[in-house]
Amino acid sequence: MKKNKLPALMLSVLLMAGCAHGGTEIKTKQTEGVSAVTELDSSQPDDSLPETEEETTTTTYDDVNDSDEELDSETDEVPTSHRIDVENIMQMPELPFGCEIVSLTIVLNHLGFNVDKMYMCDNYLTTIDYWRANDQLYGPDPHEAFPGSPKDKHNISGCFAQVIVRAAERFFQDNNGQYTAVNTTGMSLDELEHTYIDNDIPVIIWVTSKDLHEIEYKYSWHTADERIINFPTYQHCLVMTGYNSETGVIYTADPLVGNTFYYRPLFEQRYIELGTESLVIVPKSE
Numbered sequence: 001m002k003k004n005k006l007p008a009l010m011l012s013v014l015l016m017a018g019c020a021h022g023g024t025e026i027k028t029k030q031t032e033g034v035s036a037v038t039e040l041d042s043s044q045p046d047d048s049l050p051e052t053e054e055e056t057t058t059t060t061y062d063d064v065n066d067s068d069e070e071l072d073s074e075t076d077e078v079p080t081s082h083r084i085d086v087e088n089i090m091q092m093p094e095l096p097f098g099c100e101i102v103s104l105t106i107v108l109n110h111l112g113f114n115v116d117k118m119y120m121c122d123n124y125l126t127t128i129d130y131w132r133a134n135d136q137l138y139g140p141d142p143h144e145a146f147p148g149s150p151k152d153k154h155n156i157s158g159c160f161a162q163v164i165v166r167a168a169e170r171f172f173q174d175n176n177g178q179y180t181a182v183n184t185t186g187m188s189l190d191e192l193e194h195t196y197i198d199n200d201i202p203v204i205i206w207v208t209s210k211d212l213h214e215i216e217y218k219y220s221w222h223t224a225d226e227r228i229i230n231f232p233t234y235q236h237c238l239v240m241t242g243y244n245s246e247t248g249v250i251y252t253a254d255p256l257v258g259n260t261f262y263y264r265p266l267f268e269q270r271y272i273e274l275g276t277e278s279l280v281i282v283p284k285s286e
Contacts, residue, residue, distance in 0.1 A: 083242030098150030206277035209236035
């Protein structure tokens with residue numbers, strides 16, 4: 001593993017900023033809930049469901065023209081490319097909708113933790129079943145818990161950064177206090193590249209699956225406090241491992257297709273459309 005080059009002062013500032021995204025841990029709600037898709041099937045044809053994510057056809061890379069340019073301390077020239085060697089973990093077939101917890105597992109293994117995706121899913125991911133009341137479908141806010149189960153191939157949803165931040169923090173409480181999860185939601189792609197990627201810190205980031213498919217809104221449910229959740233179909237989480245500004249690509253460890261790259265303009269567009277959701281795992285400040 002390369003030595004972390006992120007200055008201690010910068011880490012301290014970022015960790016303080018990340019604390020603002022924290023919250024009270026949510027307990028899993030055990031109900032006699034039903035699968036959301038079971039309820040939706042009665043009013044929608046089978047082919048209205050999102051296709052299984054395993055059908056993605058993105059081409060993986062072998063050798064892409066790239067050079068790991070380092071920051072020139074004499075000229076303060078901003079690097080135009082950098083790539084981190086991160087080994088991918090595939091989410092299929094066990095976790096067809098588990099891209100978020102698998103992305104965290106990818107980063108944990110990169111840091112030296114020998115941990116399995118199913119262990120992470122079963123022990124650290126907060127899930128809440130859907131339930132029905134008063135002829136309405138109910139479920140959790142996906143910013144607070146994973147709706148349903150990522151093991152269910154008929155699931156219609158996923159979760160966002162703060163849920164994975166909490167999963168990571170619980171894992172570190174049990175295993176190693178030297179790291180912490182920072183919710184970097186709201187940072188631009190440029191900021192993620194030059195704050196983290198340039199310092200060999202991979203970024204867990206939200207875009208869309210199926211070659212950055214256009215977002216659609218087909219499914220919705222109510223939360224317990226009667227808010228309506230309209231979930232973005234094709235929502236996807238992966239690990240950003242590098243970039244090349246000259247060739248215009250973003251390198252990733254994608255739990256659906258493997259180590260691959262995407263072209264930056266559309267990648268950045270989907271990232272913004274999904275609310276600039278992202279997080280990093282960094283050493284705790286001294």
